[in-house]
Amino acid sequence: MPAPTTPVLLHNGLLIDGTGAGPVRDGSLLIEDGRVRWAGPSADCPVPAEGTRRIDVRGGTILPGFIDCHVHMAAPGTALSHAEIATMPRSLLTFLAAPRMRQTLEAGVTTARDLGGADAGHRRAVESGLLVGPRLLVAVAMLSPTGGHGDFRAGNDDRANDNTMGRLADGTSECRRAVRGVLRQGADCVKIAATGGVWSPTDQPDDDGFLEDEIRTITKIAAGHRGKKVAAHAQGRGGILNAVRGGVASVEHGYEIDDEAIDLMLERGTFLVPTLTTAHTDPDPKKAAPWAYAKKKHWQEVARRHIPHAIERGVRVAMGTDCGIAEHGTNLRELGYLVDCGMTPMGALRAGTAEAAELLGIAHETGTLEPGKRADVVIARGNPLDDIHALGDPGNILVVMKDGVVYKDADGLAA
Ligand SMILES: [Zn+2]
Structure with missing residues (x-):
């Protein structure tokens, strides 16, 4: 599967990056060449390159795959x-x-x-x-x-x-x-x-x-x-x-x-x-x-x-x-x-x-949404910190990306 060349910006989500840091309300995730370039509060997001695809996740939760x-x-x-x-x-x-x-x-x-x-x-x-x-x-x-x-x-x-x-x-x-x-x-x-x-x-x-x-x-x-x-x-x-x-x-x-x-x-x-x-x-x-x-x-x-x-x-x-x-x-x-x-x-x-x-033994490649790691990303409906059981229903898994490629887009967020 070739890595996508168009950079992607996920925004307007609750960001949980997997490092154990608290959730970020109105978080963004910037992806380039199939890897995480940046993750954090939208207000601090670096200006994305021209031609970056913007995906509004509409309040969903952005999680590591x-x-x-x-x-x-x-x-x-x-x-x-x-x-x-x-x-x-x-x-x-x-x-x-x-x-x-x-x-x-x-x-x-x-x-x-x-x-x-x-x-x-x-x-x-x-x-x-x-x-x-x-x-x-x-x-x-x-x-x-x-x-x-x-x-x-x-x-x-x-x-x-x-x-x-x-x-x-x-x-x-x-x-x-x-x-x-x-x-x-x-x-x-x-x-x-x-x-x-x-x-x-x-x-x-x-x-x-x-x-x-x-x-x-x-x-x-x-x-x-x-x-x-x-x-x-x-x-x-x-x-x-x-x-x-x-x-x-x-x-x-x-x-x-x-x-x-x-x-x-x-x-x-x-x-x-x-x-x-x-x-x-x-x-x-x-x-x-x-x-x-x-x-x-x-x-x-x-x-x-x-x-x-x-x-x-x-x-x-x-x-x-x-x-x-x-x-x-x-x-x-x-x-x-x-x-x-x-x-x-x-x-x-x-x-x-x-x-x-x-x-x-793959923590240098995946497991958190930190710069340089593979863009393995899940966008879930709701806040899993309020209802962790909801993640067990695949219907609440809206988007799945692996190496920055979208493999599932249930609600057309990434369309
Ligand atoms: Zn077994």
Whole structure:
């Protein structure tokens, strides 16, 4: 997608720049060559170059494009059958992902990290303009021990396994091979299973996945490949501790997080990505297998008990939804759930922008509306500091820009 050459001035909006600074009434944002040139009160705005396009946002809120740190574009976002996904031709999985990617962008997400199922081709298709979607970072597939969260075989199936979502490895030497394998395939980050999970048939969310030595091996190899970071699927407390001690950058889900883990995470700056969107999604008793239904109901409760305490204690939180397991295009509901768990609305906005950019290692490029950064911009109806839940309705996301290009213009503001 070529960067637009015409400069754009957004004006007459409530500006929230993502840095944590207070909102600016009658704010403006000046965009040149797909990047932010200036953001602040309209009265102080530099005189725009001749030919600048002016967009009156009519009192809407100007926000940085949001960043979802945990999606699965290959998964349907409905009660899913891993068996069905596992038997689908890969090309069909990819075609099915295309409308989901557009839907995610139109929900206000300009960058997303896919933690299993999407490969480097998805990222490149967006980069080249072949597909419309958020800028993607991909993990390719989740590394998992045998019988862990990336092992979707039935208990009576002992055939070798290599599925779309998971790669199995046991012991540090197989972990070395597995992590090098996904890096070779163009992974931007590495996803590991530090505990079992809800949708894997032969484990429980409080079963340990990889042990600390396996995790440390993986994080070390990833770090040695241009500082790539490791995200750990970790739900039970034992696996959360193994993951943090093993050096991961983020604990995904973290439903049973306790003070011991919180202390360690605060000390090391480990992020929590609580994926409350999937935690709040009720399983369909008619479609989910009985074992999965029971696990889901139990772990929803565990999350409701533990996540608010982690937020209260100030663990760094980045927004991630697990859309793909939860319904696609509902990503910004996560912000409302974070506030329901005790976060301030500004804190939630930062979890979905600047903090998420920090976790993904792209804070120099996006996450705030500061001069020099990519012009990833959302214009929303209303003031999210008054009603953060409104952002969760894609109907309130009026304009979405990525690199200064308008991809959604619901009310014709940018027409
Ligand atoms: Zn996930």
